[in-house]
Amino acid sequence: MKLTGAQIVWESMLREQVEVVFGMPGGANLPIYDALSQYPQFHHVLVRHEQGAAHMADGYARVSGKVGVCLVTSGPAATNLVTGLATAMMDSVPMVAITGQVPTSLLGNDAFQETDVTGVTQPVTKHNYLVTDVRELAQVMKEAFHIARTGRPGPVLIDICKDVQNDSTDFVYPEEVKLAGFRPWRGIDEGALEQAATLIEQAQRPLIIAGHGVQMAHATQELRQFAEKAEIPVTMTLLGLGDIPETHPLSLGMCGMHGEAHANLAIQECDLLIAVGMRFDDRVTGKLDEFAPNARIIHLEMDEAEVGKNVQPDVALIADAKESLQALLARVQAKRHQQWLKQISDWRNESEARDILRAEVDELIPPYVMRQLWHTTGGDAIIVTDVGQHQMWEAQYYLHQHPRQLLTSGGLGTMGYALPAAVGAQMAAPDTPVWVVAGDGGFQMTLQEMATVMQENLPIKIVIINNGFLGMVRQWQQLFYGKRYTGTPMFSPDFVQLAAAYGMAGRTVKQKQEVNDALQQAAEHPGPFLLEFQVKEEVNVYPMVAPGAAVGELLRRPTIVQGPSGVNPAW
Amino acid sequence: MNATVNANQHTQHTVVAWLEDKPGVLNRVVGLFRRRNFNIESLTVGHSETPGISRLTFVVNGDDHMVDQAIKQLYKLVNVTKVENITDKPAIKREMALVRVGVDGSTRSDVMQIVDIYRARIVDVSMDSVVVQAVGRQEQIDSLLDLLSNYRILEMVRTGVVAMTRGQAGRNGNGKIKRRAAL
Structure with a gap:
């Protein structure tokens, strides 16, 4: 032919x-x-x-x-x-x-x-x-x-x-590929597997860090079974969120630069770290020399070049996360680590006591919007975030339940990712609600794709967290550059009018009291809908590990002190 | 020059890689070295015994960790079929140099004598210069150049190291190593 x-x-x-x-x-x-x-x-x-x-x-x-x-x-x-x-x-x-x-x-x-x-x-x-x-x-x-x-x-x-x-x-389409130089992965070494099982057996304070590789390998079931059987708490990287449900008792949420304090402290105190489908990115490890100082490390990773690149493991299983987790699951004994879990739970209680949502703040703050978005969507929506403060707040306050539920540019940190990626997400899952969460800065980098949303008639919901700044950069300027806000204050158009020009419905939200109603309105609207939240401007993302610091040295959330009007002056 | 087994010590490592002989493949390898910040001392490439496969020898300066990374990253290139670190294996490592040395009646014979001692050859002669061709281990070439630098070196080119393991420890790397007298 x-x-x-x-x-x-x-x-x-x-x-x-x-x-x-x-x-x-x-x-x-x-x-x-x-x-x-x-x-x-x-x-x-x-x-x-x-x-x-x-x-x-x-x-x-x-x-x-x-x-x-x-x-x-x-x-x-x-x-x-x-x-x-x-x-x-x-x-x-x-x-x-x-x-x-x-x-x-x-x-x-x-x-x-x-x-x-x-x-x-x-x-x-x-x-x-x-x-x-x-x-x-x-x-x-x-x-x-x-x-x-x-x-x-x-x-x-x-x-x-x-x-x-x-x-x-x-035209003849080849039946198979023959690529002499293409080796997907090496496979599990039996000796390494034995060693890994022994380390797990001996550990008193084990911890799993789960990454993107778990979801890509369709291994979330295996991860959960493994964690439950050996009773090992699980913290996740940004791209790993959804590896196990964040409402699961063994979930510690996200670790790393803006991870929860109890997750980062668990990394520093654990005696065995089992890294699954993750690559020890600098945003996860902080200062490498002081990362997990007490831990033996088992690395389950498909890409051999990632093994020992940043962190040298004691044992490595070079395989797809599904294959290696299945192999480990068969080897490990059921175990309990009650004392360790109690220690983590004490840290967690302190994290929660400091949670900004516990302060009865009247102002419109982004963490509140994220938590309400979680309630409105029943925790089941696909969320596509952009890059910056809103991305971290989403990661902290939307409790992800499923794999492939959070789409975000983790490695490159590409502002402008969210809206176009949401178009692809909605095409792949036409019946699942897809929500964009973006900042005023990143949204303006690719907002022209609103026209694509309209042409394709996709019911995408857009949440813009507008704080009038390139917020994360401003936060760094505040903390590390003497509060000199050069190049970060930002003019934005009236996003709702802009949406209207594209034929998209929208609503501006300025008051905390309106948040639930507005989210509900967007969720129930049959077509695409844009919500602009004009939030309190100079709010910071905490906890934070300063660049170059060890992950245990966190800038914690300020302790909550109620001001006279119920407003916490620290925020 | 053998690398010590100590990690974190900067030493020279010799690595051989086999590549598909296709347009742009060398560029992929060099681009990888550049963007991963590997410090390449020398790199040579040419045909191998297999048609369609080129053989690359490179010498990299760095600690064991860096060489390990360079090898693993090279393996990820689709057009790279095999990589072997031969630093600690018995191997023949040779390079060639061509050196044009300015001479006159009084120095010509001195230069020729040095060339003789190093088992190098004079491959071109003119009234005021000779071209020396030297083949040998890297340190022999270094030493020859050192001596010749006492005269006027007008031009010099080195090929970089090419290498091959000795005895059976060739491509498969799993045969018994038979030590032979150094050539």
């Missing part, structure tokens, strides 16, 4: 079970777009900026577990993808990005809209391809999807010259 390169792109994607493609047409990918008219099986989502296409494919992949696909043209369109590819690379999200390229005859000629896309994207992709011969295309498509989803997932880019899209060849 002779097909054009453009047809081969779509035929290949049919075989890879692709259903949705996020993209924008342009000069160098027009043949692919033209061929799309013959493939009504695909739903194409037109974006307003190519960065949005990458984040949408990312959001789609994180929710569905399938490979997300975006399709854009050459030059500026391809360079616009870079932030989205880097975001997916850092958070191990399976994606295939297809870019059009100038014809092979013009390659390297500084042709119109030519960029060395494979060169530019090399550090931010798991692998990439430049296709200059139509006979290679089917093989490349097959390999790209395989690499994106196999082992530690990541983005793969395919740059296809325009003449290749027009050329024809016999």
Whole structure:
């Protein structure tokens, strides 16, 4: 069967079970777009900026577990993808990005809209391809999807010259991939497994840190069974939230820079740390030399390069989290650690006594909005956060119950991620409520995708926490730069009027008393809805581990002292 | 130059990697070294015994942790088929240098004598200069260059180290190592 390169792109994607493609047409990918008219099986989502296409494919992949696909043209369109590819690379999200390229005859000629896309994207992709011969295309498509989803997932880019899209060849989709240099993971060493089981058996104060890898491996059941059987408390990284329900008695919530004090203290005091599907990011460890000083460490990790990169474990199981947790589950004995849990529970009580929500503050503060959002949505919504203070408050006050429920740019910290990623999330889960939580700063980076939300008629709810600043940067300036607020005070448009211009309903909330009603209104509204919360400006995220400090040295939440008006002056 | 087994000590490590011979693969390797901040002392690449597979030898300065990371990260490149740290294995490590030395009637014979002692060769002669070709261990080349620097070195190029393990400890790395007299 002779097909054009453009047809081969779509035929290949049919075989890879692709259903949705996020993209924008342009000069160098027009043949692919033209061929799309013959493939009504695909739903194409037109974006307003190519960065949005990458984040949408990312959001789609994180929710569905399938490979997300975006399709854009050459030059500026391809360079616009870079932030989205880097975001997916850092958070191990399976994606295939297809870019059009100038014809092979013009390659390297500084042709119109030519960029060395494979060169530019090399550090931010798991692998990439430049296709200059139509006979290679089917093989490349097959390999790209395989690499994106196999082992530690990541983005793969395919740059296809325009003449290749027009050329024809016999189409045979390869049955299997043979990549001599591609080793997804090594597998569990029996000796290491034995050693791990012994360490767990001997531990008096064991602790699990669970990360994104648990969800990617569909291993949340195994994690929970393992934690319950050996009675080991579980703290989670930002991307690990949802590994076990945060309402579970063994859950300590998030650890790290803005983690709960009891979680960070547990890290510092534990005698055994079992790290599952996480990579000891600096936002988790704080000062490395003083991280978990009393602990032996077992690292369950698929990517061998992460083992010993930041923290040298005593034992490592190099495998998919499901495989290694199942293996451990079979080995460990049921155990109880009542004394250890009691110690953690004392720390937790102190955390809770300091909780800002216990202060009867009349002002509209973001933690309150987050907790009420949790109540309104029954804890079951997909929440897509942007980056900054609101992201940390969401992580602290929305008690995540399910895997793939929180989407956020953890590794790269990409402001502007939330709205486009929510579009992808809603496409992957049309029947689940999807809420965007963003700040006034990040939302303005990609707000043009409101038009995509409207064109696709997606019932996404948008919560903007407007504090008039680039809030997290302002917090650092307050704490570490003598309160000199340079470049952080921020003008914003009237977000509700802006939404109205796009045809989206909205409401501004200025009073604490209105919060529940407004959230309810948005939740019940059949279409998309934007809520702007004009919150108290200079509120800080606590607890906080200052950059370079050990995770046990926290800036705690100020103790609650009720002022005369019920307002805590410390806040 | 063998690395000590002490971690955290900065030493030279010699690593061999096999790569698919495709456009841009060397760029991926070099780009990886650059962005991971690995300090590469020398790097050579050429054909191997297998068609379609290139063989890369690189010398990296750093502690054991850094070399371990460099190897693991290299393995993650899809076009890299195998990586082997041969630092602590019996291996033949050689490099070549070409040196143009400025000479006159009074120094020519001195230079030729040095070249002879080092079992190097003069491969080009003109009225006022000679070109010396030297093949040997890195420290032999260092030492030759040291001596030649007493004359006028007009031009110099070194290839960087290429390496191969001795005896059976070749590609599979699991054979018995037979020690042979050093060449």
